Every structure is written in C-alpha cells, then in structure tokens.
Amino acid sequence: MPVTSSPMSTSRFAALRELVSDPWKLVRYCGVSVINVLVGSGTFVLCLNAFDMEPLPANLVAWAVSTGPAYILSRYWVWEQTGENSVKAEIAPFWILALIGLGFSSVCVTIAGTMTDHSLVLLAVQFCAYGVVWVAKFVILDRLMWGPDKSADVEVEVV
Numbered sequence: 714m715p716v717t718s719s720p721m722s723t724s725r726f727a728a729l730r731e732l733v734s735d736p737w738k739l740v741r742y743c744g745v746s747v748i749n750v751l752v753g754s755g756t757f758v759l760c761l762n763a764f765d766m767e768p769l770p771a772n773l774v775a776w777a778v779s780t781g782p783a784y785i786l787s788r789y790w791v792w793e794q795t796g797e798n799s800v801k802a803e804i805a806p807f808w809i810l811a812l813i814g815l816g817f818s819s820v821c822v823t824i825a826g827t828m829t830d831h832s833l834v835l836l837a838v839q840f841c842a843y844g845v846v847w848v849a850k851f852v853i854l855d856r857l858m859w860g861p862d863k864s865a866d867v868e869v870e871v872v
Contacts, residue, residue, distance in 0.1 A: 738791060742851055745786040750843075753779035754836055761832045768826035768835050769819055775839075776815045780808070792859035806858055810850050818842035 753775045760771035784807050788794045798804055821842040825835055 738855070739851070741791040742787070745783060745791055746847065748786065749779050749783045750840065752782060753843075754840065757839055758832055758836055761835065768822040772815070772819050772822050772839060776811070776818075780811045783811070784808075787854065788859070792854070794859055803858060807854070810846070810853060814843050814846040814850070817846060 756778045757771050757775035760766040760774050761768070764771075766774070784804070787807070788798070788803065794803075818839050821838050822835055825838040829835070
C-alpha cells in the first residue's frame with residue numbers, strides 16, 4: 714500500500730522548510746541566543762547570589778544587560794543588515810518583543826520565587842520562560858522585520 718501524505722502534514726513540512734530556508738541564519742540565531750543566555754543568565758545568577766536581589770529585580774537587571782547586545786548581534790550578524798538603524802521599523806519592534814519576553818519571564822520567576830529561593834530552580838524557570846518566546850521571536854524577526862524582502866540595504870537605482 715503506498716504511503717501518502719495528507720495536505721495537513723505537507724503544509725506543516727512546507728512551513729518548516731520555509732522557516733529554515735536559510736539554515737545558517739538559524740544557526741547564527743542559535744549562536745546569538747547562546748550568547749544572550751550566557752550574559753542574561755549570568756547576570757541573573759550574579760544578582761541573586763552576589764547582590765542578594767529578589768527574583769523580579771534580578772530578572773529586570775539581566776534583561777537590561779542582555780537586550781542591547783542581542784539586538785546588535787541579531788541585526789548585524791544573524792540578519793546581516795548594514796544600513797542605518799530604524800527606530801520605528803527595527804529598534805522599537807525588537808524591544809517590544811524583548812519586553813514581551815521580560816514580562817512573561819518576570820511573571821514566571823516571581824511565581825517561582827514565592828515557592829523557592831534556590832538559584833538553579835529560578836534560573837531554570839527564567840530559561841524556560843524565555844524559551845517559550847524564542848521561536849515566535851525568530852519568526853517575527855525573520856518574516857516581519859529583517860526577512861529577505863525587508864532588507865535595510867535597499868539599493869537605489871540612479872537614472
């Protein structure tokens with residue numbers, strides 16, 4: 714009996730292929746994420762342990778420290794944009810996405826902080842909360858902000 718694929722599974726695979734049409738971009742995005750996790754999580758744990766901060770303020774500091782480098786690395790290395798930065802088209806949307814991640818992770822670490830003060834548990838909660846937003850952020854950045862037809866490096870033809 715021949716194996717057939719349903720239109721639903723075919724469309725899922727097509728969507729996945731579309732999402733990773735440039736596998737190196739996805740690899741670079743993962744690399745930026747690793748750097749961002751190291752900077753953000755390191756700052757979070759430092760704030761919790763060295764400065765004896767509560768989970769919510771520690772999360773805010775970690776976000777503030779890691780979001781700027783994440784934007785710069787995403788724009789220039791992942792999506793290879795070299796034109797001028799646009800507050801309206803790039804910076805504001807990126808920071809809005811970062812604020813969504815901050816809000817979600819803040820709720821999660823605050824709830825977890827009422828149950829434990831163990832740094833590794835709080836770190837795991839923070840990591841998972843940001844992980845939930847990670848895939849959506851890639852799709853939004855790639856399709857709506859810096860995708861193939863959204864390049865800031867538009868060449869103007871001189872006639």
